[in-house]
Amino acid sequence: MNKIRLSVSRRPEPTDVPNKENCHFSQVKCRLSTLSPLHLGSGEDYYPTNYVISQGYLHAFSDNQLAEVLGHAGLSKILDLANDGKDNAMAAIQKIIYEHAEQLMEKATHSVWASPGMVKQYTSRIGQVAQREANRTINNKLEIQRTIYNPFTHVPVLTGSSVKGAIRTAWLNRCNQGRKSQLNERNRELQQRLLEMGKRVDEDPFYLLKVSDASYRHAQGLMPSELWFAVSRRRKPQPDRAPSNLNTRLECIGPWRARCFTFDLNFLNASHRITSRKAPQSWHELAQSTNAYYLPKFKDELVQLGQNVGYFSQEWIQSINKLLEGDLGVALHNNRAMIIHLGKHTGAQDKTLDGIRQIKILGKKGTSPTTRSETTEVRLAAQEIEDQTTLLPFGWVVIELESDPVTNLLEVFDEASKSSKDRLEKELQWAVWRQEKQKARQAQEFEHQRKLKAIAEKDALQKSKEQEEEKRLRALPAELKTIMAFEQKLSMDQGNAGKGFGSPLIEEFKPLVILAGSWEPEYRQKLQSLASDLFTYLQVDRKKNKKAKEIWKSLGEEE
Known part of the structure; x- marks a missing residue:
C-alpha cells in the first residue's frame, strides 16, 4: 500500500465575508465536462437493504x-432475524429484500446503471455468505460508495470546495517552482510559506477565490451516475508482484458528460486582513497554473498507462487524442480552458507538489519502507474486476468558460458517449414506467380514500340518525316506551306463533294490562291495538276466549 508523507489538503474557509466597502470582485461562469468516471466522496453508501x-x-x-x-x-420477519443475531442473519435479510425486487423497483427513488461486472457480482453474492472463518461467518455487505448528491432529488452535486482544492494544489506547485524543501515543514507550514500568509484562516489569500457548487444537468438528458469498480493495478507490471486486492464499488458521474456542471468563479480583490497577493486574480492566471500542473500529468498517464502498459480503453484514448489534437488542445495551450484531476482515487502524484513529493512505499514483509516521487500502484475504473485492457482513469475533467466554449468538444463527446446514449431510451422507459406505476398507485389510493370517506360519511349519518332516534325515544312518555318495548319483543319472537292463550307472551302482557288501568285513554287504546296484534299472532279468538275477552274489555270499549 502507498502512503503519502506530505500532501496538500484543502483549508477550511471562514464563515465571515470581507467588508463590502473594501471588496470588489470579478466573476466568470464555467462549465465542467467529465473525461473519465468522477467520484466525489460523500461518506455515504448504498447498502443492499x-x-x-x-x-x-x-x-x-x-x-x-x-x-x-x-x-x-x-x-x-426482518426484525426477528436481526434480533436473533445469527451469523447468516444478514444474508437472510438480503434474500428477503431481493425476493421483492420488482415491487421495490416500482417505488425506487432513482435508478443507476450498473456495469456488467457489478451486476454479476451482486447476483452471485446477494443473500449468500461470503466465507466462514474460525467459527464465524463473513457476510457479503455489498456496499457501494455514493458520490455527493442532492438528498431531495438524488442528482449528483459538484462542490466548489473540491474544485478549489484541485486549483489550490496546482497554484501551490506554481509557487514552489519544483524546489526541494530543505526544511522539516508540516503541510500547513509549507502552505503558509508558499502563499506568504499568516497563521489565521482569514489571512489565506485563497479566501479571495470563491467557487460555487453546482448540480448535474445534461443538455441531452444523459443520466449522471454509473456504478464502477475501483481496482488496483501496478504502474509497471511485475510478474512476481501482484497489485493489492482492491475492488471497491463506486457510484461515479459517468465519463463523457459534456458541460454537465455550470458554476461560478469569483475573484475577490481586497481585504484589510489579507496582505499576500499570492492567489490567482483572473481566469488566465488560474488556467495557466492548473494546466502547467495537470496537463503534463494527464499526458504522462496516456503514455505510461495507456500506450506503454495498455491498461486504458483504446476507444477512450482515441477520443482523448482527437480532443487534444483539435480545438481543446489549442484552448489548453492558450489557457482558454483547463484540465484538472478531481475527486477520489486520483492518486498521490496529483495531490502533492513537484520537488517535495515523497510517497511512502511499503515493501515485502520484514523490509523497510522506501520513499519515491511516484506511486507503484494506481487506482483505475473497471467494469469487470479482472479487466486489464479497457480500464479508465478516475477524475479527469475539462473546464471551459461559458463565454468562450471549445468548438469541437460537443462533437467528440457526442461520439464518445454512444454507449450512454444507447441506454437513454431504456432509462427514460424506467422513468415513465415508474411514473405510470406511481400514478396507478395514486389512483388506487385515491379510490381507497374515497371509499373510506363514503363509509365514514354513511357511518356518521347512521350514527346521527341513531342519536336523533335515541333522543326522540328519551322524550317519549313512559306509557309509550312500555308499549314500544313489548311491540319490539313481539316483532322479534320466533317460537310462540300459534301457541294460543297459554303462550308465555300472554303472561308478559298481563302486567301491562294492569298498568294501563291508570293510563290516559289515548295510551290504553294503543295497548288495546297491540293486544289485537298479539292475539292474531297467537291465533286466539278474543270473542270466543273468555280471558282474552276480559283483557280486551279492560283496555277499552268492547266491540
Whole structure:
C-alpha cells in the first residue's frame, strides 16, 4: 500500500465575508465536462437493504418504501432475524429484500446503471455468505460508495470546495517552482510559506477565490451516475508482484458528460486582513497554473498507462487524442480552458507538489519502507474486476468558460458517449414506467380514500340518525316506551306463533294490562291495538276466549 508523507489538503474557509466597502470582485461562469468516471466522496453508501440490482440497474429506495412493500409481516420477519443475531442473519435479510425486487423497483427513488461486472457480482453474492472463518461467518455487505448528491432529488452535486482544492494544489506547485524543501515543514507550514500568509484562516489569500457548487444537468438528458469498480493495478507490471486486492464499488458521474456542471468563479480583490497577493486574480492566471500542473500529468498517464502498459480503453484514448489534437488542445495551450484531476482515487502524484513529493512505499514483509516521487500502484475504473485492457482513469475533467466554449468538444463527446446514449431510451422507459406505476398507485389510493370517506360519511349519518332516534325515544312518555318495548319483543319472537292463550307472551302482557288501568285513554287504546296484534299472532279468538275477552274489555270499549 502507498502512503503519502506530505500532501496538500484543502483549508477550511471562514464563515465571515470581507467588508463590502473594501471588496470588489470579478466573476466568470464555467462549465465542467467529465473525461473519465468522477467520484466525489460523500461518506455515504448504498447498502443492499436499500437497493436491488435488476435488469442492469441499481434501484434505490428508502426505509419507508421498503416498509410499504414488505408490510408488517415482512418487517417483523426482518426484525426477528436481526434480533436473533445469527451469523447468516444478514444474508437472510438480503434474500428477503431481493425476493421483492420488482415491487421495490416500482417505488425506487432513482435508478443507476450498473456495469456488467457489478451486476454479476451482486447476483452471485446477494443473500449468500461470503466465507466462514474460525467459527464465524463473513457476510457479503455489498456496499457501494455514493458520490455527493442532492438528498431531495438524488442528482449528483459538484462542490466548489473540491474544485478549489484541485486549483489550490496546482497554484501551490506554481509557487514552489519544483524546489526541494530543505526544511522539516508540516503541510500547513509549507502552505503558509508558499502563499506568504499568516497563521489565521482569514489571512489565506485563497479566501479571495470563491467557487460555487453546482448540480448535474445534461443538455441531452444523459443520466449522471454509473456504478464502477475501483481496482488496483501496478504502474509497471511485475510478474512476481501482484497489485493489492482492491475492488471497491463506486457510484461515479459517468465519463463523457459534456458541460454537465455550470458554476461560478469569483475573484475577490481586497481585504484589510489579507496582505499576500499570492492567489490567482483572473481566469488566465488560474488556467495557466492548473494546466502547467495537470496537463503534463494527464499526458504522462496516456503514455505510461495507456500506450506503454495498455491498461486504458483504446476507444477512450482515441477520443482523448482527437480532443487534444483539435480545438481543446489549442484552448489548453492558450489557457482558454483547463484540465484538472478531481475527486477520489486520483492518486498521490496529483495531490502533492513537484520537488517535495515523497510517497511512502511499503515493501515485502520484514523490509523497510522506501520513499519515491511516484506511486507503484494506481487506482483505475473497471467494469469487470479482472479487466486489464479497457480500464479508465478516475477524475479527469475539462473546464471551459461559458463565454468562450471549445468548438469541437460537443462533437467528440457526442461520439464518445454512444454507449450512454444507447441506454437513454431504456432509462427514460424506467422513468415513465415508474411514473405510470406511481400514478396507478395514486389512483388506487385515491379510490381507497374515497371509499373510506363514503363509509365514514354513511357511518356518521347512521350514527346521527341513531342519536336523533335515541333522543326522540328519551322524550317519549313512559306509557309509550312500555308499549314500544313489548311491540319490539313481539316483532322479534320466533317460537310462540300459534301457541294460543297459554303462550308465555300472554303472561308478559298481563302486567301491562294492569298498568294501563291508570293510563290516559289515548295510551290504553294503543295497548288495546297491540293486544289485537298479539292475539292474531297467537291465533286466539278474543270473542270466543273468555280471558282474552276480559283483557280486551279492560283496555277499552268492547266491540
